[in-house]
Each structure stands twice: as C-alpha cells, then as structure tokens.
Amino acid sequence: MTTHEQARSRKERRRDTLARLTDDKDSWIATASPDGQPCLVPLSFAWDGATLVMCTRRSNPTARNVASRGEVVVTLGHTRDVVHIEGTAEVVEGSALAKESADTFATKLRWDPRNRQTWVYLRITPRVVKAWREENELKDRLIMSDGRWLD
Template sequence: MTTPEPARSREQRRRDTLGRLTNDGDAWVATASPKGRPCLMPLSFVWDRGTLLMCTRRTNPTALNVTPRGEAVVTLGHTRDVVHVEGLAEIVEGSELAGESADAFAAKLRWDPRDRRPWVYLRITPLVVKAWREENELKDRLLMRDGRWLDD
C-alpha cells in the first residue's frame, strides 16, 4: 500500500473540484422514487452557470424521480478521488432551455437534444459539495453548504 499524498487545503480542493466539474463529462446520478426505491444512473453532464446540466428521457426513472421531491445526489470520480454533490433537480424542456446553456451542452457532449422528444434536461443546483481523495481529507471534505462555497 502506498502512502497517501498530504491533504489538500480547502481552497485547493475547491479548485480541483471546479476543474472536475468543468472537464469531466460523466457522473453517477442517484434519485429515489416517492416510495423510496433507489435509482442510480450514469449520465453525461456539462457544468453550466454553477449547475450540472444533464439529459435523459422523460420516462426514465431518474427523470420521474426528480418530479416529486427534486432531490438528487451526483458523484464524479472513483473511490480515491471523489466529488460528491447533493442538490435540487428540476426538469427543463428542451425548447425552454436558454440558448447558451443548450449550446454549451451540445458543444461539450456533441449531442443536441433540444427538439427531441421525449428527452428532457435535468438541471441540478448544488446545495452540498464534498471532495476527498484519501482518509486524511475526510475531516475537511465539506466544501459547500446550503449552496454557498465555504471559502467565499
């Protein structure tokens, strides 16, 4: 087993997290039905104006689960470099999504679902963001609370 690197500062972790949100393209999205049945799906995303913008079919459990409660958990990375986001999700019709956001999604993911039914966008607004690599970063993993970065 290798010795972990020294723990990063909160500021460095925030920079690394924003880099991951900007540059990564795929994430795991967890939602739950009104009866508590969990659903975990991989979705591609773009970081757009401080939110995660994704797309899925309206009939998929991920989209259906967003409607009743609006809660979602998104994770990026692997077990030794985690970005964990808890947020509020909303459904946005393709025709209702602002042009710049839809353009950013299409450009990054090379797919434009704006006029394709039954596809809808999911916009997830982070409320809590945590990031850690190893056990030595667990203590200070909280980077955002109540939608505000802690180092602002």
C-alpha cells in the same frame, strides 16, 4: 506501508472540483421514487458555471423521480478522488433551457437534444459539495454548504 499525498486545502479542493466539473463528462446520479425506491444511473453532464445539466428520456425513472421529489445526489470520480454533490433538481423541456446552458451541453457532449420530444434536461443546483481523495481528507471534505462555496 502506504503513503498518501498531503491533504489538499479547501481552496485546492474547490479548484480541483471546478476543474472536474468543467472537464469531466460522466457522473453517477442517484434519485428516489416517491415511495423511496432508489435509482442510480450514469449520465453525462455539462457544468454551466452554476448548475449541472444532464439529459435523459422523460420516461426514465430518473426523470420521473426528479419531477416528483426534486432531490438528487451526483458523484464524479472513483473511490480515491471523489466529488459528491447533493442538490435540488428540476426537469426542463429542451426548448425551455437557457440557450447558453443548452449550447454548453451540446458543445461539450457533441449532442443536442433540444428538439427531441422524448428527451428532457435535468438542471441540478448544488446545495452541498464534498471532495476527498484519501482518509487524510475526510475530516475537511465539505467545500460547499447551503449552496455557498466555503473559504
């Protein structure tokens, strides 16, 4: 018989999610082209306290999809500890990203693409965040709705 940890409260999930956003470096980002062609790629990220900041080549499908549709899904973790983020995204030129956000990205990932012409930032604002580990947390996995953390 499999036993699972007790389900976390929404407050505990929010705390754990914010820790993951601060500490984790890698994620999966899903976008779609204007005609609906899906694209799923791994990208590193930094959390600036309100948005996820990623970087990719401007010619990659992910950047093109964000520019045309502005919608993304980002996931952190593995299948037994998931953070699922649905958000709006925008492409930001290196020199146009707020200095604090660009500094956070450069410090966390030890790479500074601000002056690289072929690279752009993706700034993602979460709208919906869900977090769960096992089946016992599926029912109450929603921890952010309409861009607001739930109590």
